[in-house]
Amino acid sequence: AQSVTQLDSHVSVSEGTPVLLRCNYSSSYSPSLFWYVQHPNKGLQLLLKYTSAATLVKGINGFEAEFKKSETSFHLTKPSAHMSDAAEYFCVVTVGNYGQNFVFGPGTRLSVLP
Amino acid sequence: GAVVSQHPSRVICKSGTSVKIECRSLDFQATTMFWYRQFPKKSLMLMATSNEGSKATYEQGVEKDKFLINHASLTLSTLTVTSAHPEDSSFYICSIKSTDTQYFGPGTRLTVL
Numbered sequence A: 001a002q003s004v005t006q007l008d009s010h011v012s013v014s015e016g017t018p019v020l021l022r023c024n025y026s027s028s029y030s031p032s033l034f035w036y037v038q039h040p041n042k043g044l045q046l047l048l049k050y051t052s053a054a055t056l057v058k059g060i061n062g063f064e065a066e067f068k069k070s071e072t073s074f075h076l077t078k079p080s081a082h083m084s085d086a087a088e089y090f091c092v093v094t095v096g097n098y099g100q101n102f103v104f105g106p107g108t109r110l111s112v113l114p
Numbered sequence B: 001g002a003v004v005s006q007h008p009s010r011v012i013c014k015s016g017t018s019v020k021i022e023c024r025s026l027d028f029q030a031t032t033m034f035w036y037r038q039f040p041k042k043s044l045m046l047m048a049t050s051n052e053g054s055k056a057t058y059e060q061g062v063e064k065d066k067f068l069i070n071h072a073s074l075t076l077s078t079l080t081v082t083s084a085h086p087e088d089s090s091f092y093i094c095s096i097k098s099t100d101t102q103y104f105g106p107g108t109r110l111t112v113l
Helices: none
Strands: A003-005 A010-014 A019-021 A024-026 A031-038 A044-050 A056-058 A064-068 A073-078 A087-095 A108-113 B004-007 B010-013 B019-025 B032-038 B044-051 B067-073 B076-081 B090-098 B101-104 B108-112
Touching: A003 A087, A010 A019, A019 A108, A024 A073, A024 A087, A031 A064, A031 A073, A044 A056, A044 A064, A044 A073, A044 B101, A073 A087, B004 B090, B010 B019, B019 B032, B019 B090, B019 B108, B032 B067, B032 B076, B044 B067, B076 B090
Parallel strands: A010 A108, B010 B108
Antiparallel strands: A003 A024, A019 A073, A031 A044, A031 A087, A056 A064, A064 A073, A087 A108, B004 B019, B019 B076, B032 B044, B032 B090, B067 B076, B090 B101, B090 B108
């Protein structure tokens, strides 16, 4: 069975400083991994996804994530935080090509301080 | 990615009434849609998988007679909360499946008084 751990429930950074949101997964098979962002009272927007191609994945709004099989990690990074990045971020793992059985992490709330 | 809409975005209803939430795929024919529930400051909980032209598949612990799902076309799935109670108040989000990715709607905030 798959599972996802997001080690930090809340991360706070200053505007213009780097962002690191951590995600570790557990999967019996080769996983697909996703990062979604959710702004308050909104749906989830896909930031990026890893599906067994390049291990360094670039997404929208300057975010990127690196798949490290040896560490079972898929941490999300951004070189310079913007105020508009303040939101909830979810790491998701799934197995297979069908996009079903999405397993969500508990989420990390990112605060960006001026 | 696919574009998904939900209607209404917010609804307030009295206890005992039924509420219907629509999920539409605007640019993609979706044979499979998903319905999630999200409690405040929590992650998403899958309620059911909606399959076009057949019965929905419900997750364990979700009452199918209370949360009626209809997926009558490739672009529309509806979730009806029957005889709503205050504990049904929540944020309901749908998604569609396109190959290996899910695309989410903007969500519906249900408040039951």
